[in-house]
Structures are given as structure tokens and as C-alpha cells.
Amino acid sequence: MHRLPFDEVHTQLTAILRAHGFAPERATLCARLFAETTRDGVYSHGVSRFPRFIATIRNGNVDPAAEPRVVSRFAAMERWDGQRGPGNLNAHAAMTRALALSREHGIGCVTLGNTNHWLRGGTYGWQAADGGAIAFCFTNTMPNLPPWGGLDPVIGNNPLVIAVPRSKGHVVLDMAMSQFSYGGIEGYRHRGEMLPVDGGFDTAGRLTRDPAAIEASGRFLPIGYWKGSGLAILLDLVAATLALGNATHQIISEPVRETGLSQVFVAIQPAAVGEPGRPEQIADSIVESIHRCRPAQPGHPVRYPGENTVRIREENTRLGLPIDPTLWQEILGLG
Amino acid sequence: MHRLPFDEVHTQLTAILRAHGFAPERATLCARLFAETTRDGVYSHGVSRFPRFIATIRNGNVDPAAEPRVVSRFAAMERWDGQRGPGNLNAHAAMTRALALSREHGIGCVTLGNTNHWLRGGTYGWQAADGGAIAFCFTNTMPNLPPWGGLDPVIGNNPLVIAVPRSKGHVVLDMAMSQFSYGGIEGYRHRGEMLPVDGGFDTAGRLTRDPAAIEASGRFLPIGYWKGSGLAILLDLVAATLALGNATHQIISEPVRETGLSQVFVAIQPAAVGEPGRPEQIADSIVESIHRCRPAQPGHPVRYPGENTVRIREENTRLGLPIDPTLWQEILGLG
Numbered sequence: 001m002h003r004l005p006f007d008e009v010h011t012q013l014t015a016i017l018r019a020h021g022f023a024p025e026r027a028t029l030c031a032r033l034f035a036e037t038t039r040d041g042v043y044s045h046g047v048s049r050f051p052r053f054i055a056t057i058r059n060g061n062v063d064p065a066a067e068p069r070v071v072s073r074f075a076a077m078e079r080w081d082g083q084r085g086p087g088n089l090n091a092h093a094a095m096t097r098a099l100a101l102s103r104e105h106g107i108g109c110v111t112l113g114n115t116n117h118w119l120r121g122g123t124y125g126w127q128a129a130d131g132g133a134i135a136f137c138f139t140n141t142m143p144n145l146p147p148w149g150g151l152d153p154v155i156g157n158n159p160l161v162i163a164v165p166r167s168k169g170h171v172v173l174d175m176a177m178s179q180f181s182y183g184g185i186e187g188y189r190h191r192g193e194m195l196p197v198d199g200g201f202d203t204a205g206r207l208t209r210d211p212a213a214i215e216a217s218g219r220f221l222p223i224g225y226w227k228g229s230g231l232a233i234l235l236d237l238v239a240a241t242l243a244l245g246n247a248t249h250q251i252i253s254e255p256v257r258e259t260g261l262s263q264v265f266v267a268i269q270p271a272a273v274g275e276p277g278r279p280e281q282i283a284d285s286i287v288e289s290i291h292r293c294r295p296a297q298p299g300h301p302v303r304y305p306g307e308n309t310v311r312i313r314e315e316n317t318r319l320g321l322p323i324d325p326t327l328w329q330e331i332l333g334l335g
Numbered sequence: 336m337h338r339l340p341f342d343e344v345h346t347q348l349t350a351i352l353r354a355h356g357f358a359p360e361r362a363t364l365c366a367r368l369f370a371e372t373t374r375d376g377v378y379s380h381g382v383s384r385f386p387r388f389i390a391t392i393r394n395g396n397v398d399p400a401a402e403p404r405v406v407s408r409f410a411a412m413e414r415w416d417g418q419r420g421p422g423n424l425n426a427h428a429a430m431t432r433a434l435a436l437s438r439e440h441g442i443g444c445v446t447l448g449n450t451n452h453w454l455r456g457g458t459y460g461w462q463a464a465d466g467g468a469i470a471f472c473f474t475n476t477m478p479n480l481p482p483w484g485g486l487d488p489v490i491g492n493n494p495l496v497i498a499v500p501r502s503k504g505h506v507v508l509d510m511a512m513s514q515f516s517y518g519g520i521e522g523y524r525h526r527g528e529m530l531p532v533d534g535g536f537d538t539a540g541r542l543t544r545d546p547a548a549i550e551a552s553g554r555f556l557p558i559g560y561w562k563g564s565g566l567a568i569l570l571d572l573v574a575a576t577l578a579l580g581n582a583t584h585q586i587i588s589e590p591v592r593e594t595g596l597s598q599v600f601v602a603i604q605p606a607a608v609g610e611p612g613r614p615e616q617i618a619d620s621i622v623e624s625i626h627r628c629r630p631a632q633p634g635h636p637v638r639y640p641g642e643n644t645v646r647i648r649e650e651n652t653r654l655g656l657p658i659d660p661t662l663w664q665e666i667l668g669l670g
Contacts, residue, residue, distance in 0.1 A: 223558055
């Protein structure tokens with residue numbers, strides 16, 4: 001795999017964003033979030049998504065100049081309008097504000113309507129944990145997943161992020177509601193492999209590990225069957241009702257035209273519960289208990305969510321970001 | 336099935352609790368929560384759990400006279416000590432306080448340490464929704480579930496509850512992290528049936544639908560495999576660190592001795608986002624979009640979480656609570 005220094009990637013993406021109407025500081029931050037996502041090993045939502053992101057600017061879906069604005073305030077809660085600006089900048093601003101509210105009220109909540117795809121959800125979990133806070137955030141998406149017991153994709157593959165800060169390494173869960181991502185299933189099909197566990201239904205309504213059969217039916221499987229389906233419904237309900245924004249069923253189901261999403265950002269200050277240092281000791285003890293678990297496969301210790309990220313981040317920072325040369329040429333051509 | 340009027344069940348349970356040291360109002364509320372759980376069709380956590388609940392009072396695990404007390408306050412957040420009182424009364428008090436905080440701050444959070452099993456988690460979701468609030472709550476449990484990639488049950492089957500109020504019927508998700516409950520798997524074995532989907536591993540480490548094989552290995556499956564395992568870890572981390580209470584790995588793994596749990600209750604006022612009535616319209620539109628989905632099995636419409644509850648509640652209120660006569664005799668003998 002071709003590797004490029006982080007700074008080179010960041011500089012190039014920044015220049016392309018500047019050429020597409022981003023103000024200097026916003027171009028720098030937006031480019032950094034893309035580069036950091038690839039640096040952290042979430043390749044599906046980093047630099048490889050950049051051409052599609054530019055396409056959504058060119059087709060008018062994303063307004064590079066639009067900044068989020070507060071619409072209503074009530075003590076620890078604020079509702080914001082994303083004004084169809086860049087989804088990662090809007091989400092970053094919303095979490096920044098939720099953190100400020102949590103420092104004032106112990107817990108703070110910002111809801112964000114009328115925004116765009118936030119790219120990697122984990123970004124805002126790491127952001128909160130770097131700020132010393134526990135965080136929950138989630139977004140709805142275009143309709144792309146059938147609910148349990150249904151044939152039509154009327155619910156969203158709504159990601160949920162939960163983060164807990166630790167100086168020895170934050171714990172950050174970033175999970176969507178489908179058992180496998182669409183890109184993941186496509187990858188299995190390209191490699192001619194079956195999924196390791198059932199990932200959806202075939203056109204005859206049978207559970208299957210065959211990626212092509214799932215793509216043919218469009219019936220991707222929610223995690224935990226009926227449970228993940230229910231969780232996806234609740235995340236959409238909470239996000240849309242508190243953002244007073246679109247619900248999944250109102251969002252255009254086409255990747256480059258998906259817009260007007262609803263999101264929720266909650267930050268909590270561990271210090272607000274009164275014994276500084278104790279929350280982190282407890283978190284460390286939980287991590288240790290997980291590391292003591294006997295692995296099912298010898299040599300493959302049990303890991304906590306986010307544990308691999310730190311290792312991959314270090315490696316990609318040292319060696320450079322792994323980026324497909326064809327993709328990189330395509331990106332340079334966007335300038 | 337034998338059926339008993341709600342009031343008769345409530346009166347009898349109240350009398351037994353009075354005889355076990357509960358103050359009058361606390362006996363009435365505790366008994367009501369048990370009876371309502373059975374009324375709502377959650378038979379595994381209602382009246383059938385009452386004998387075990389009495390056993391935990393008799394063995395000193397649950398102190399019927401202990402009331403929860405606030406330990407620290409910071410604006411919209413409070414930390415409470417459950418003082419090992421009855422888990423359902425403690426949780427009910429915590430959600431009551433979270434609701435009050437949310438009316439003052441838009442969002443309110445109560446964390447509760449040193450408490451006991453909350454019985455049916457959905458109780459506190461319905462409670463919040465009846466109070467007009469959106470709610471999130473979760474608890475940790477004794478260690479009873481192996482993490483993904485591990486052999487030992489070092490994580491908890493930590494339930495997560497999310498509720499959204501609607502005058503046409505609240506949407507309430509109440510889900511634990513294992514694909515099937517332990518009681519559920521036992522039921523399949525008793526009936527000589529296989530599970531409808533994989534529910535765990537056999538002793539050779541293969542995924543299986545055979546309930547006896549899963550009970551033999553103790554390797555119950557988290558929902559969504561690695562995803563539910565990660566979610567269970569995060570819920571424990573957030574609950575224990577914010578309650579400054581026990582983490583799952585510190586809790587005795589035996590049903591009648593499980594105690595010292597950590598819980599989180601978050602309530603949010605939809606009115607805090609500024610347009611009264613709009614949140615509910617949006618919620619209704621989401622429910623309608625789910626009802627429009629073509630069912631996978633004709634005649635079995637797609638339902639939202641909690642939809643069945645209203646129907647079962649009405650039926651059990653009208654016809655009486657279905658209670659096994661042997662169980663009822665056992666309960667009457669506890670007085």
C-alpha cells in the first residue's frame with residue numbers, strides 16, 4: 001500500500017477545499033477530520049470518501065459557506081440549524097458547544113437539524129474524550145435498512161457513538177445498526193468470500209452469509225435482528241424530535257443527495273459527580289477486567305472499543321497514511 | 336392460564352411487602368411496579384420474580400427500609416447512593432428526580448450507585464414518557480456474558496432503555512445485550528425447540544441455535560456479536576464511572592446475591608427545543624412510516640418498540656393478570 005505523510009494529505013485536501021469555497025480555517029479543520037479518520041484506520045469514512053464529499057458540494061447538496069446557528073436555548077440544551085453546511089464541521093461545532101454546556105451544567109445537549117453526513121461518527125466521540133468528557137452522539141440517515149419483520153428499507157442505519165475518556169486511551173464505541181456496512185459487504189463480494197456470520201436475507205427471505213444475495217434483496221440485517229431494528233427506530237425518533245428536523249423517512253435515499261439529517265450530541269463531565277480522578281480509576285479497572293478475560297483464540301486478547309485505534313494511529317502517523325494511488329490521483333485532479 | 340384481577344394482585348403483594356418491613360407507601364409503589372410489569376406482558380420480570388425478590392430481602396441483600404439519598408449535585412446532574420434499598424423503588428426515585436431536573440435544565444441526569452436489580456427496565460422508560468419526557472436509562476449487572484473474542488463472562492447483560500412520549504402510545508425500547516434472555520433460552524430447552532437464530536456458542540466454540548449447548552458452554556451471544564459486546568462494555572463504563580459505583584467485574588455473580596449496581600437516568604424535555612407539539616407530530620410521522628412498510632410475512636405488520644405493550648396492557652387489565660396458580664400459592668405463602 002502506498003503511504004503519504006499526514007501533513008501532505010492534510011495540505012492537499014485543505015487546498016482543494018479552499019478551491020471549493022471553504023474559508024481558510026474551515027478548510028483546515030475539514031481536511032484534518034478527513035485525514036485523521038484515515039490515520040485512525042477508519043478507511044471507509046476518511047480520504048476515500050473525499051471525492052464523494054466534493055461531489056456533494058458541486059451538486060449543491062452541501063453548502064461550504066454555511067455555518068450552523070443556534071435556534072433555541074433552554075439552560076443545558078440548545079437546538080441548532082446546520083443550514084446544510086459540511087456535516088463534519090457542523091457536528092464538530094455541535095460537540096464543541098455540548099462540551100461547553102456540560103462544563104456549565106454537568107451535562108449538556110446540542111441537537112442539530114438540517115445538516116449533512118457527519119462522515120466518521122467516532123470523530124466526535126474522540127473529540128469529547130479529548131476534552132475530558134463522556135459523550136453520546138447519534139445521527140439519523142437516509143432510509144436504507146428494513147425494520148425487523150419488514151421488506152422495505154424504511155429505517156436508517158443510524159450510528160451511535162459512546163465515548164469515555166481515559167489518559168491510558170479513551171474507550172470509544174462507534175457502531176451503526178446494520179451487522180455489516182454496505183462497503184463491507186461489497187468487499188466480501190469482491191474478494192469472493194462469504195460473511196463470517198449472517199448479514200442479511202436473500203430474495204427468498206432466508207438468512208444468509210452470501211454478500212451478493214444480500215445486495216440482491218437489499219435486506220441487510222440489523223444487529224441483534226429485532227433489537228437493532230428497535231434501536232435504529234428510537235435513535236431516529238430522538239434525533240428528529242429533538243432537532244425538529246427530518247426523520248429518516250423524509251430523507252432522500254441516494255448517497256450524493258442525502259441531506260437534512262438530524263443529530264444529537266450529549267456531553268457529560270465526570271468531574272460533576274464529585275470525586276476527581278475516581279471515574280478514571282473505575283474506567284481503568286473495567287479495561288483491566290476485560291484484558292484478564294481468557295481469549296477464545298489463543299494469542300488474540302479481548303479488546304475494548306477504540307483499543308485498536310491507538311495502535312493504528314501510531315503506525316499510520318509513523319509510516320504515513322495508506323492511500324490507494326489511483327484514489328490519490330483522482331483527489332489531486334479535484335483541485 | 337389462571338387470571339387474577341390487578342387490584343387483588345396489587346393488594347396481596349402490598350401486604351407481603353408490609354410484612355417484610357416496607358413502609359406503607361413504599362409497599363404500595365413496589366407492589367404496583369411488580370403488578371404493572373406482569374400487566375404489561377413482561378412476565379419474566381413481574382410477579383414471577385416476586386419470590387426471588389423476597390428471598391433477597393430475607394438474605395439481607397435488599398434493605399427494605401433503605402431510601403436513596405443524594406450525594407453530590409452539580410446543576411443538571413446529581414449522584415445518588417441507593418443504600419442497597421429495593422432496586423425498583425430506587426430506580427423509580429432516580430427517574431422522578433431526573434424528570435424534575437429536566438424541567439429545570441432541559442436535560443437532567445441522575446446517577447445511582449449501590450443499588451439493586453431494577454427488575455423491568457422499561458418501567459422507568461414508561462414512567463418518563465408518562466411524564467412527557469424523552470429518556471435514556473441503563474444499568475450494569477453482575478458478570479454473565481463473555482465479551483466478543485473471550486471465554487469468560489466478564490461483561491454484563493446491561494439493559495438499555497430509550498423512551499419517546501406520544502399521546503397515541505409511547506415508544507419504549509427495553510433491550511438487554513444478549514440475543515436471548517437466560518430465561519428465554521431455558522424456555523426453548525424445556526419445550527424441546529431450537530432458537531430461531533444463533534443464540535450462543537457450544538463448548539466447541541461453534542455458533543449454535545441449540546439452547547442446551549449454549550447453557551453448557553455459558554457462552555451466550557451478545558446482540559450483533561462484536562457490536563453488542565462493545566455496547567455492554569460502554570454502558571458499564573458510563574454507569575460505574577458516573578455513579579462512582581461498582582463495575583460489572585466487582586459484582587457478585589449469583590442472582591440472589593447480586594447487589595451494588597450502578598445506573599444512569601437521563602430525561603429530556605421535548606418542550607425545551609422550542610416548538611410545543613412539533614416533536615410529537617414528528618414522532619407520529621415516524622410511527623406511520625414504519626406502519627407503511629410491507630411486512631415480510633403477510634398479516635404480520637411491522638411494529639415499533641412498545642406497540643404490543645399497549646394491547647397486552649389493555650387485555651390484561653380487562654381479563655386479569657395471567658399468573659400461574661402454583662406461583663400464586665407460593666407467593667401467598669410468603670405473607
